[in-house]
Amino acid sequence: MALAKITSVTGRAVNVPGNDIDTDRIIPARFMKCVTFDGLGEFLFYDVRKQLDGTEKPHPLNEPRFKGATILLSGANFGCGSSREHAPQAIAKYGFKAVIAENFAEIFFGNSTTLGIPCVTASREDIAKIAAFTETNSQGEVVIDLVKLEVRFGGQAVKIAQRESARDALVNGRWDAIGELIDGLPAVKITAAKLPYLAA
């Protein structure tokens, strides 16, 4: 189960501003009536992108110039609410490869990392700088560097941060822990045997 070493993400960025963007907003619950994650991409941010009749509302993701963007910019507490992995799955299946926000809700952050989607934090001012760049250079290249912990764009560079356990997992290609967890199964049985409710 060799995983890619994700040391950087390069692509165009799109800004979806706002704080406390919750997982119901990212993927409304009615689209979770499915037994696979296939096809979730088209429902990303559905209720803020589409009218009831399916026509488009004004939204950054609906602007042709931002089609094909692979880096999502947003505000504080991104991904709050439910534990639905459908949220990062929808983000990934839409085509995003990384998210830059002021900070992230706990469960969303873990779910994204496990899918190999770097969630990095930057200051509001720096996110505004990246957003300003993409606003005037929608085709401009943005590079998230997980080794140097910086984002480069249009000759500028700003600092980013990421929880070290997540950064380590991404850059060393061990962001999906399943292989390592399975390797630990003999030790799991020893720990379980010491706990009365599991030993019984």
Next chain:
Amino acid sequence: MPKNLFQKVWDAHTVRQLANGQTQLLIGTHLIHEVTSPQAFGMLRDLGLKVAFPHRTFATVDHIVPTDQFIEPYADPLAQAMMDELRKNCAQFGITFFDRATGKQGIVHIVGPEQGITQPGTTIACGDSHTSTHGAFGAIAFGIGTSQVRDVLATQTMALGALKVRRIEVNGKLRPGVYAKDVILHIIRMLGVNGGTGFAYEYAGSTFDGFSMEERMTVCNMSIEGGARVGYVNPDETTFAYLKGRPYAPKAAYWDAAVSHWRSFASDPGAAYDDVVKINAADIAPTVTWGINPGQGISISENIPSPETATSADDKAGIIEALAYMKLPAGAPIKGTKINVAFLGSCTNGRLSDFQEVAKYIKGRKVAPGIKAIAVPGSQIVALQCEKLGLDKILAEAGFEWRAAGCSMCLAMNPDKLIGDQLCASSSNRNFKGRQGSTTGRTILMSPVMVAAAAVTGQIADAREVFSVAQN
């Protein structure tokens, strides 16, 4: 060195350290439901893996079940497909499934405790953020994503980093007409919707000592709405008394040993915390939300905030966005806001004591004309308990529809949904935009008794006035 419960449970369940510095943590109890598990079973099949400890995973069906249709196939073929998939997966991998035919089906966070599966000093995981509910028993309970559901199925463990612990002490007696729901809405209002990020919340103090298990569950349930993935109350005699005799609780011969083991997990006197917050119970009033996240709350006697009173630019933007969505007038009293729907139920407030408390006050009263009111027990067992006590009849006579167990109108994955911009007085846990199934639907969170008061008056009201609750 004295330790808190989180550290003790964490240490007892630590298997080893992983290469990235996270811990491989043993998850003693795994709960699954139809929405977040099918893809995990799919991943297991793709990888050719088995379920490592099938007797430690328990399943039920809650999110998609219609509360007014008992006979399958369900009208919604997608809901039926999810039901069939869960049945198939449980049968194939040897997992206990509390299906509707067992009489034990219900919302996963109600079923675990009532079966005695949820126990002190244990680790619990479930693909649902309200898993924090189980912390009421002194368990460390995590809401997880589907890839982690796969990890727990395949290895009974997951990769996690330890959390910091914030002790939230509430002391004193709640005023009459103030409930556990008000306590947690007050805490979230005070500490913010992301104030708990990176923390486990330890709820303590004399208010919690005096709480029933159901009240403790209501508070722990909404920890995640304050950003805390985990919330817990230290186990005590109330916890042990609740568990005694339940189907999965230790049997008589093992009971005393189990209790002494459970007791050993409680936080030690003098244990260290990363933060401590103290609240006076008497300062908590019946609380309602006015906005689009659970932190946007006010007491029933306060006015709806206006952008001019914002404390920061962020707060101002938040108020403007919320008022536009909620269609509420800035600065006006929240009391008197007209409602369209009243919803009693959910994993937050769908337990026996919630319906008992409502029935006590609503007996002989009528739901206001034009208001749709539904009461949804959290499990088949809760339904039966209510029916034995005649609570269903009291609610029905008042004008509430008495439904079958499920998540119902909390989250819009079943036929119970708001229509258009209907405003719902709701005992559930989230007031996000569109949460209750209409993209313009509006939610005001509150305690069950406050929902009852809203139902009978047709507007957001102070239950203490509506039901003449004596103030001492």
